[in-house]
Amino acid sequence: MLSLHTLNIITCIWIAIGLIAFPLLLNVTQPYGRHISNKWGPMISNKLGWIIQESPSMIFLSVFFFTGTGAKSHAAWFFWALWVLHYINRSIIFPLRTHTNHKKIPLLIVGSAIFFNFINGFVNGTFLGNFAGGYAEDYFSSPQFVTGMLIFITGVYINNQSDTILINLRKPGETGYKIPTGGLFKYISCPNMFGEIIEWLGFAIMVGSLPAWSFALWTAVNLIPRALDHHKWYLQKFSDYPKGRKAVIPFVV
Numbered sequence: 001m002l003s004l005h006t007l008n009i010i011t012c013i014w015i016a017i018g019l020i021a022f023p024l025l026l027n028v029t030q031p032y033g034r035h036i037s038n039k040w041g042p043m044i045s046n047k048l049g050w051i052i053q054e055s056p057s058m059i060f061l062s063v064f065f066f067t068g069t070g071a072k073s074h075a076a077w078f079f080w081a082l083w084v085l086h087y088i089n090r091s092i093i094f095p096l097r098t099h100t101n102h103k104k105i106p107l108l109i110v111g112s113a114i115f116f117n118f119i120n121g122f123v124n125g126t127f128l129g130n131f132a133g134g135y136a137e138d139y140f141s142s143p144q145f146v147t148g149m150l151i152f153i154t155g156v157y158i159n160n161q162s163d164t165i166l167i168n169l170r171k172p173g174e175t176g177y178k179i180p181t182g183g184l185f186k187y188i189s190c191p192n193m194f195g196e197i198i199e200w201l202g203f204a205i206m207v208g209s210l211p212a213w214s215f216a217l218w219t220a221v222n223l224i225p226r227a228l229d230h231h232k233w234y235l236q237k238f239s240d241y242p243k244g245r246k247a248v249i250p251f252v253v
Contacts, residue, residue, distance in 0.1 A: 001069055001168035004131050011210045013121050018214070018221045025225040049105035053113035054091035058084045060121025061128075075135035075145075076128045079207050082152070083124070086199070094163060098221045099170045120218065123211035141172065144175070148206030155199025158184060161245020162192035179238055187250040188235050190227035194248050197223055224248055 002010075026244040043049075064081050065072075088216055161183050170179045184191035197220050227248035234241050247253055 001130060002126060007123065007126055007131070008210050011214050014119055014123065015210075015214045015217055018218045019085075020153045022221045022225070025221065026228065028225075029229045030226060032174075033181070040108050042107045043104035044107060044110070046103035047098065049107075051091055051210040053110045054087060054095075054117070056114050057117035057121050058087035058091070059127040060118050064122055064125025065129040068126060070130035072129070072135030073133050073135040073139075074137065075139050076132035077178075078140075078171075079132070079203070079212075080128055082203065086156075089160075097163075098165050099167065105199045116218070116222075120211075120215050124215060127207075127211045132207075144208060145206050146154060148202045148204070150202070151205060152199055152202030153194045155197070155202055157195070159192050159195030162190075162195055166192065177237065179201045179241060181236070184243075184250065188246050188248055189229075189231040190248045193223040193227045197248075228253075 021196040061080070061083050065076075076226035105203070123169075162185070165180050165182050165185060169180055184194065188194055197216075199220045200216040224247075231245070
């Protein structure tokens with residue numbers, strides 16, 4: 001079994017990779033959805049690809065959680081459940097709700113997402129399965145937990161509200177794009193991504209571990225460049241697109 005010190009070293013390396021990757025991702029438009037490109041190799045159905053790439057996160061986390069030999073506190077079980085519930089929605093419910101039957105995603109993107117989810121599942125599952133036994137029974141009433149949980153719930157609400165708005169823009173059979181309105185779309189182009197960033201920030205505050213903070217960082221590293229690309233695309237696609245909107249953080253970016 002890894003020691004906590006070794007796990008934290010691995011996590012620090014993963015954080016460093018994220019910090020290095022961020023400026024690179026700012027200059028690469030990832031080829032999915034409206035940015036799809038044949039230059040990235042073979043492609044498969046977008047829905048199937050989404051399920052294949054996202055579901056490993058809860059699988060990997062669960063494998064390392066259940067094979068961990070540490071005492072599993074009530075808090076550890078709760079954090080495991082939050083992660084799994086998020087990814088049941090993200091990897092199964094969400095793609096089945098979308099109207100993307102004719103869209104494709106490159107296998108390269110699917111494969112890179114699986115690797116990404118493996119690393120995050122490994123470091124967080126290993127922590128929760130081996131080193132999360134020290135949460136006190138009254139932890140659920142602590143300021144740290146309450147603050148983190150409120151932020152997490154806020155992120156979940158924003159993310160799901162925004163996803164629903166986007167899904168309802170396109171009726172079954174439609175393939176075009178429209179300007180989304182409602183919710184935080186009044187202020188930013190990608191509130192669904194903003195909600196997910198907020199969600200995992202709340203999770204990191206609740207858990208208080210280096211692996212949880214690394215996942216919050218990587219969520220921002222992945223989603224902020226995507227949001228900036230989406231925002232730029234909206235401005236180019238629609239001449240009447242609201243000029244006051246930011247990309248992903250209200251009034252900031």
